[in-house]
Amino acid sequence: MPNWRRAGGAPVCQAKIRLAPEDFQVTEIIDIELDGLGEHDWLWVRKRNTNSEWLARQLARFAGIETRDVGFAGHKDRHAVTHQWYSVRRKTGAGYDWDVLHLPGVEVLKVARHSRKLRRGAHCGNRFDLLLRELQGDPQDALQRISGDGVPNYFGEQRFGRAGANISLARSLFGGRRLRRDKRSLALSAARSLIFNDVLAARVSDGTWNQLLPGDYAVLEGSRSHFKVESVDAALTRRCEDFDLHPSGPLWGKGAGMPDSLLIERTVARTHAELATGLEKFTEVARRALRLKVVGLEWALERDNLRMGFDLPSGAFATAVLREIADYKDGFRDAKRASLQSGT
Structure with a gap:
């Protein structure tokens, strides 16, 4: 999968994550x-x-x-x-x-x-308590920047499957293959996530991932509600700076890519014409914030390790935060890849 553009440029640190399950702890936040x-x-x-x-x-x-x-x-x-x-x-x-x-x-x-069943998406978010091992470089500047500016709200690599297998699954679905409900859901989510990430990467490249543009759809912090931005005035700019509003990108589906939508979104979609056209047959367009607010960020350096904790809303990926801090290796994925290669 692409190495999508980082807001802070190439990280100055290297580290290893998930060398043990205890290095990656997640606590659900539910209200x-x-x-x-x-x-x-x-x-x-x-x-x-x-x-x-x-x-x-x-x-x-x-x-x-x-x-x-x-x-x-x-x-x-x-x-x-x-x-x-x-x-x-x-x-x-x-x-x-x-x-x-x-x-x-x-x-x-x-x-x-x-009295009620717990429904999907009912949680507010998750608390992450992570340990990055064998840290090389000084992460302090990146951590300070993330605390104040947030990070690009990329979907994590696990959304796409090993070597992009879920994108291949989406292509086969759009080519007429029948899939079980769970497999179809994986395929559609992966295809939408790929287009979204590419739109976000383009906005990071031109420096507008954390700014509202005329024609944008603004998403309210902590909500799925959004509205069309016809023009950007001082009040909207201030609300965006205060993290009350965020610019958004498309979760592609029917209704996306209208003539009044941002050119950057339509341009990216054209590079994924097969996926965009297929998604329009299966799902409706939705919006996702381009910017992710990192709440309660705290950290401590322990010799060559970095211990950190933060809260993210539901649907956000901790790796979107980690990739802004370090070029990391995932111990679990490396071990799994080695096992597959050795046939054990």
């Missing part, structure tokens, strides 16, 4: 008051090296229910230590004895009841 009633058990779970979908299936099997009756707000990194909520529909009023659930890498820390 739902549980009512203590109803037919759903909500579980606050600690997972290590565990896929979110896999755990949902295991919880359904334990409860003797369909997987669709288990809810979770979002997928978390597998090669990590993560904390997140799951909801499990009670088959009977008696509920379940979660103390006897034994799954590798999984610990139920808290159980509560609620």
